[in-house]
Amino acid sequence: MNGKRKRLFLIDDDVLAMNELKQKLDSSTYVQVCGEATKIDEVWPRIQATQPDIVVVGSVKQTEVGVLCQQIRFQFPQIMFIAACSARELHWEPFFRNLGIWVLTKPVEVSQLEILSCQSGLGGMHPMNGIAATASTVFPPPLPAALTISETRNEPAYPSTPHEDKHLITVYGPKGGVGKTFLSRELAIYFTQQKKEGRPLKVLAVDFNLDLGTIATSLNLPRTPNLFTWVKEIDDQLAQIVRNEGKEPESLTHQEWQEYTMAARISPQDIQKYVVIHPDTNLHVLTSPRDIRQSFEIKDYHLYLILETLKRSDYDVVFIDTAPDTTDATIQALFFAQKVVMVGNPVVDAIENIQRMLKLLREAEYPEERIQICINRVQRREMFTVEEIRAYFQLHPGKVLYTIPDDQEVKRSINTGVPLMLYPGKSAAKDSIEALGNSLVMTDKGGTVEAQGNNGKEKKKRQPLFSWLRKS
Ligand SMILES: Nc1ncnc2c1ncn2[C@@H]1O[C@H](COP(=O)(O)OP(=O)(O)O)[C@@H](O)[C@H]1O
Ligand SMILES: [Mg+2]
Structure with a gap:
């Protein structure tokens, strides 16, 4: 059973709330905690190390939840995001939903996480409508240097021209x-x-x-x-890359x-x-x-x-x-x-x-x-x-x-x-x-x-x- 449990990464600077949630999650047969961060600079290395299925973001100082989720998603598009909001933060809900982030109110219940965890990995399920999304899950967040894409799979990287004048x-x-x-x-x-x-x-x-x-x-x-x-040209080129890796383009998911x-x-x-x-x-x-x-x-x-x-x-x-x-x-x-x-x-x-x-x-x-x-x-x-x-x-x-x-x-x-x-x-x-x-x-x-x-x-x-x- 353990192998099938969805792996949760928790981010919250409220250590007490985090510990409480972790305790509750101990008994879940659907989800398990694979990592946590209470400070912003812990987030990135730990997510890279643990590769979670789901990230639950509570309150985080020095950053904004939507931007943080988008930055992580840029590198790991398959991760599902859940914002855990206090009653005071609930006015953010439409914005989060628009960004493809699920929203739960605090205190978060294990059953809520278990239900949402069934949605993760379904290839583009979107909180806006709960159906396979055509809506965006990819936004251009302001990227920290570590996230900037600089390599391609089989083509040379083209030098970026400075953007200031554009x-x-x-x-x-x-x-x-x-x-x-x-x-x-x-x-x-x-x-x-x-x-x-x-x-x-x-x-x-x-x-x-x-x-x-x-x-x-x-x-x-x-x-x-x-x-x-x-777009057709892009698809042809991507399909070629996929085939070069021995995969069938038809079998690829949206993610x-x-x-x-x-x-x-x-x-x-x-x-x-x-x-x-x-x-x-x-x-x-x-x-x-x-x-x-x-x-x-x-x-x-x-x-x-x-x-x-x-x-x-x-x-x-x-x-x-x-x-x-x-x-x-x-x-x-x-x-x-x-x-x-x-x-x-x-x-x-x-x-x-x-x-x-x-x-x-x-x-x-x-x-x-x-x-x-x-x-x-x-x-x-x-x-x-x-x-x-x-x-x-x-x-x-x-x-x-x-x-x-x-x-x-x-x-x-x-x-x-x-x-x-x-x-x-x-x-x-x-x-x-x-x-x-x-x-x-x-x-x-x-x-x-x-x-x-x-x-x-x-x-x-x-x-x-x-x-x-x-x-x-
Ligand atoms: N400043 C203007 N004065 C008079 N008619 C205008 C003006 N701006 C737009 N229109 C009219 O409004 C119509 C709709 O404009 P359009 O640019 O197609 O709107 P949108 O792209 O916002 O749907 C145009 O066909 C034009 O006839
Ligand atoms: Mg128009």
Whole structure:
């Protein structure tokens, strides 16, 4: 029986609670304690030494439970995680569940652990829904050096280019039709017209709206090659590695695919094979699949590998357009991004959803200075003032809330595939998109790294909020 018992690793700085639980677990025929840590620096070597099936994380000083679980999972994707929360910590539950971490309230009962232990090893069981997960179990945590993947199974490691100058920007909005795709396209086009140290920027737009993406259409571009072309190539290469190891790819579980992916590295030069190029601007576009069914075949580990490769690429700016959801593609794009443009409209449901999303990200200690909030399609008379919206979002006083006016040219610009930013002459919408762009990336034109928490300097040229409304 012993051999079949699931091996638990306990992490808690509350030694008394840990000992109590250990005592209770002594009599279990389903689970056994294989290791424990009461301090953060004990966690990593002991997990490596004991290779548990399940890690139960209680309170830990100097770290945050979600991040810790993700760091361990990065190296050991097969481990199941259970957060043991006190009543005070229960508000974290949705966040943990979203990260694929089970949640139990303290004091943890042996029977609860026994029930959950039956789920471990079932290949992607997920606390969000209790069924085989398509939801993410792989996020990009801030990795300590010891976890950085540097070897491949059969390919040389490609040298990483420094990331400081790269800009991976995710355009997100927790509601459909608010202008994410429009803004992704316009911002990407804007940066193709900008230079850095006299050299035109290399810009890529990526359509992470995997099933119903429209970036290609909105630029009159073909949809082949696309992300799915890349995914098939990744699968072929991984299958070859698996066969070289004498295994049948068909027999691999989702977790095993994750493990193989974690050890693989793609050359960033390969991205060129999968992009289409916008002839007028040299914008590179990685479009979503042609067929909705193909999007179902794109898994969390593909997305991870793709994002990780994009981050190492030599593009100066990468814009990722997302769907208004919390699927793998979107959440991973948010976690990989150096900046996020959070888009909404001045409508109560869009505003409420942004607030809910901000709450979730704040609870996850997501760095808020990465987020630029943009209210799109603002008309002359709105029910809510910018100040009211700012107050509702509880924004830091130094943080700018960007607004883009409703512009009747937009519809035509989308229908004809000609970006607004390429229209001749000035317009309020173009100015506002430029102001938003300049808050994201520094170019020869200037731009700003304005954000909450920096030195408080704001861009000199910044227009007062809603100034374009006062023009007539
Ligand atoms: N600033 C704007 N002014 C006028 N219409 C806009 C503006 N932004 C977006 N739209 C309209 O809203 C529609 C939905 O925009 P889209 O970018 O596809 O939204 P999302 O990607 O968030 O679903 C577009 O087709 C366009 O007609
Ligand atoms: Mg869209």
